[in-house]
Each structure stands twice: as structure tokens, then as C-alpha cells.
Amino acid sequence: MEEKEYIYIVKQQNEIRRCKIGITNNLERGLSQYNGTGISKDNQFVYLFTAEVKDSHKLENAVKDNFRRLREVKTAEIYFYNSDLFQEYVDFIKSHSGFVIEIPCEVKDNIKEVLVYKSDKKSLMERSVSRKDIMQTAQKTQNDEFYTRYEDIEKETACYGKSIWKKKVVFCNCDDPIDSDSEDERKSSAFTLFFIKNFNKLKLKKLICLHYTGGIDLFGAGGRTYIFTKDGFEEKKDCPKNFSGSFDDPLSIKILSEEADIVCTNPPFSKAADYWRLLIESGKKFLIISNFSNAVTPAFIPYLRQGLVWTGYNRVDWFLDPKRQPVMAPGFWYTNLPRKNRYNAKKIVNLKDIPENCKYFDDNETLCVDRCWIPANYGKPFAVSAYPILKGILELGYEIISDKQYFPYKNGKRKFGRCLIRKKKSV
Numbered sequence: 287m288e289e290k291e292y293i294y295i296v297k298q299q300n301e302i303r304r305c306k307i308g309i310t311n312n313l314e315r316g317l318s319q320y321n322g323t324g325i326s327k328d329n330q331f332v333y334l335f336t337a338e339v340k341d342s343h344k345l346e347n348a349v350k351d352n353f354r355r356l357r358e359v360k361t362a363e364i365y366f367y368n369s370d371l372f373q374e375y376v377d378f379i380k381s382h383s384g385f386v387i388e389i390p391c392e393v394k395d396n397i398k399e400v401l402v403y404k405s406d407k408k409s410l411m412e413r414s415v416s417r418k419d420i421m422q423t424a425q426k427t428q429n430d431e432f433y434t435r436y437e438d439i440e441k442e443t444a445c446y447g448k449s450i451w452k453k454k455v456v457f458c459n460c461d462d463p464i465d466s467d468s469e470d471e472r473k474s475s476a477f478t479l480f481f482i483k484n485f486n487k488l489k490l491k492k493l494i495c496l497h498y499t500g501g502i503d504l505f506g507a508g509g510r511t512y513i514f515t516k517d518g519f520e521e522k523k524d525c526p527k528n529f530s531g532s533f534d535d536p537l538s539i540k541i542l543s544e545e546a547d548i549v550c551t552n553p554p555f556s557k558a559a560d561y562w563r564l565l566i567e568s569g570k571k572f573l574i575i576s577n578f579s580n581a582v583t584p585a586f587i588p589y590l591r592q593g594l595v596w597t598g599y600n601r602v603d604w605f606l607d608p609k610r611q612p613v614m615a616p617g618f619w620y621t622n623l624p625r626k627n628r629y630n631a632k633k634i635v636n637l638k639d640i641p642e643n644c645k646y647f648d649d650n651e652t653l654c655v656d657r658c659w660i661p662a663n664y665g666k667p668f669a670v671s672a673y674p675i676l677k678g679i680l681e682l683g684y685e686i687i688s689d690k691q692y693f694p695y696k697n698g699k700r701k702f703g704r705c706l707i708r709k710k711k712s713v
């Protein structure tokens with residue numbers, strides 16, 4: 287009788303970042319070989335997926351070719367693991383012509399379902415949520431652990447075209463490929479996942495991600511760098527000694543200045559000022575998420591005024607908390623990558639045509655305009671909220687005239703902080 291052939295995905299219970307993809311003629315024997323001497327009871331190998339196949343060597347090689355970037359450089363069968371990638375491995379095997387039938391493996395039911403927040407396409411209006419609500423929620427939640435949703439990264443990156451990534455080294459310097467401190471990948475970064483998944487499509491040269499120890503390295507795990515290239519992945523642990531994985535660690539700064547072409551991440555909101563300073567000083571290209579109010583915040587206004595940063599295309603209102611629950615926070619994409627202007631030109635009109643409820647002169651006789659209305663025929667400085675700046679008014683012949691925040695007073699009452707802009711003289 288012809289011997290049956292199988293392909294399997296196996297993982298050690300405590301090894302959260304790696305799995306093995308291999309072939310065998312005997313599934314039982316295969317597993318017992320892995321769990322031979324020296325493997326402790328609580329760290330046994332378990333099958334995550336098993337299937338009968340035809341021409342197992344051909345299929346194994348196809349897996350290798352298709353997922354080379356996720357294969358550990360120095361080892362044969364070891365692949366980078368997280369639950370999304372596991373699904374990719376399974377889907378690939380099942381769609382291959384050599385696939386015969388999946389063999390249910392006991393442990394499969396025990397695999398912890400990682401809760402993935404499914405995109406809720408409802409608009410803010412449909413949710414009866416105002417921007418003020420978002421601000422208030424975010425102010426209450428002084429928390430850096432806001433994780434970016436995969437779909438927000440997909441949506442923004444799609445606006446720039448694939449060619450900007452070609453042969454580039456992408457550095458995600460606040461992004462753990464997988465949360466190494468817990469079993470359930472809650473903190474694993476969607477930026478990493480996005481670039482791993484699209485590595486070939488974007489023709490990336492390299493992806494480098496950092497595992498940050500959190501400042502206090504209780505378990506001595508050390509900071510780590512994860513490097514993905516077309517030839518495989520490498521995890522570099524605690525190298526050099528005491529590497530914290532922080533974006534401002536000397537090694538991270540070295541990677542930033544010597545290797546990175548494009549930095550792409552959502553850095554911690556609380557460290558945004560330091561993060562921006564370091565990033566902009568590096569002179570590297572970037573696409574990052576930051577608070578939408580940066581456009582009217584003194585620490586950031588100078589960068590926008592000098593044209594060192596501009597905004598991307600989309601706002602980001604929803605993030606995931608460490609429990610994968612959606613949370614609101616007012617985010618926006620910031621970049622120095624070329625992008626097309628997208629200001630609604632219909633909102634740039636003569637002062638008299640701006641609706642009365644969207645313009646006023648404050649106690650100082652300074653014009654204040656709202657809802658993205660912009661006077662086309664007004665030579666003096668006027669005050670705007672963050673929105674016109676986020677929407678790209680600075681690329682349409684207007685300039686910020688002060689690095690300070692401007693607070694209008696109306697009948698002696700202080701209003702929200704704004705930014706003073708003016709139509710450029712030469713335009």
C-alpha cells in the first residue's frame with residue numbers, strides 16, 4: 287500500500303513567536319520525535335494543523351518559497367508565528383494543488399482564539415459620537431497602549447502608491463511583532479503584520495521592528511530587534527547588552543540613522559514630542575500617527591510651519607486597547623512623503639461668502655474662521671482650528687505665522703487654542 291504523506295504545523299506551547307512547518311509519513315511518530323527527551327511536560331510540541339497531501343516535498347518547497355521572509359534565517363523548518371500568519375500558512379497549504387484533506391488534530395480546539403476587532407464601518411454620526419466626545423475620552427484615558435487597527439494602516443498606505451516602498455528599509459520603532467510578555471498577542475503590532483504580509487507586494491528590502499522592554503525589564507527578557515528580509519527573519523535578543531528596545535536607545539538611533547529609509551508607526555502619545563524631535567532630526571522619510579491636535583500644539587507647530595511635516599490623508603478615530611476593545615482617540619497621519627493635495631477648494635472663498643456662523647472677530651479684532659472655511663481675499667493673519675491644517679491648507683499658499691498657540695477671547699471669554707495663519711504675500 288502506498289504510504290500516506292502529511293504536512294503539519296507544530297508549535298511548542300511556550301514558544302510564542304515560532305512554529306515549525308514540516309512533512310512526515312507518520313503524524314504520531316513525528317510528534318513523539320519532537321517531544322523526545324529533554325522536552326519538559328509544560329512545553330511540549332503540539333500540532334496546530336495537519337493535512338494529508340500529495341507530493342509533500344513539492345508542497346513543503348512551495349511553502350518555503352512563498353514564506354521565505356518568515357522563515358528563520360539559520361534554521362530549516364522554523365517560521366515566524368502569530369495567529370494571523372498561522373492562518374496564512376493554513377490558507378496557502380489548503381489552496382495548493384497537493385492538498386488532499388485536513389486531518390483534525392485534537393489541540394486545534396484548544397488554540398486560543400485571538401479576538402480581532404472587526405472593522406465597524408459606521409461613521410461617527412451613525413454612532414452619535416462627536417469629535418468632542420473623542421477628545422474627552424482620550425483626555426480621560428492617559429494611556430499609551432492604543433493599538434492601531436490593521437485597516438487604518440491599509441487605508442492610509444494605499445494613498446501613496448506602491449513605488450515609495452520599493453527596495454526600502456522600513457523601520458517600525460514602536461512595534462512589537464508579537465507581545466513577547468503574554469501568550470495572546472494582544473500587543474502585537476498591526477504595522478508589523480501589515481509589512482510582513484505585504485513584503486513582496488511592496489518589494490521591501492527589509493523590515494525592522496523593536497520589542498520595547500517597557501523601561502522596567504522585570505524578567506530580564508531584554509529589548510529585541512526583529513529583522514525581516516526576503517531571505518528570512520532574525521530575532522536579536524538583548525544585543526547589545528542592556529538594549530531597551532526604546533526608540534531613543536543608542537542602537538535604535540543607529541538603526542534609524544544608518545539603516546532606515548522610511549519610519550512607519552504609531553508612537554506613544556505621551557512621548558510624541560521627543561519622538562518627533564528625534565525623527566525629524568534624522569532626516570528620514572516617515573508616515574506616523576499622532577494626535578490630531580498637534581497642529582495647534584506649540585511642541586509641533588514649528589515643524590508644520592517650516593514644512594518639515596505635513597499631514598497624511600486620513601484621520602484615525604479608533605484604536606484597540608490591550609484587551610482588543612475599540613477605544614476612541616483623536617489621531618491623524620503625519621508624514622513627509624509626497625502626497626496630493628486634498629483640500630476642499632469650495633471652502634476657500636471671499637470673506638463675505640463665509641457663512642456668518644463660521645466667522646467672527648475676537649476681542650483683539652483677529653478673524654477666526656471655523657469648519658474649514660478659509661478667506662481667499664484676506665491679507666491679515668487669521669486663526670484656524672487644527673482641521674484646515676490637517677486638511678492641507680498650508681500647501682495652498684497659506685503659512686503659519688507663529689509657533690505659539692493662539693487663544694482668541696470673545697467678550698472676555700477664552701476660547702479653544704488655535705493656530706495663526708495668513709495668505710502668503712507672494713501668492
Ligand SMILES: C[S@@+](CC[C@H](N)C(=O)[O-])C[C@H]1O[C@@H](n2cnc3c(N)ncnc32)[C@H](O)[C@@H]1O
Nearest residue numbers: 430432433434460461475498532533552553554
Ligand atoms: C500608541 S502604542 C502603538 C503600538 C503600535 N505602534 C501600534 O500602532 O499598534 C505605542 C507603543 O509604544 C510602546 N512604547 C512606549 N514607550 C516606548 C519607547 N520609548 N520606545 C519604543 N516603544 C515604546 C508602548 O508600549 C506601546 O506599545
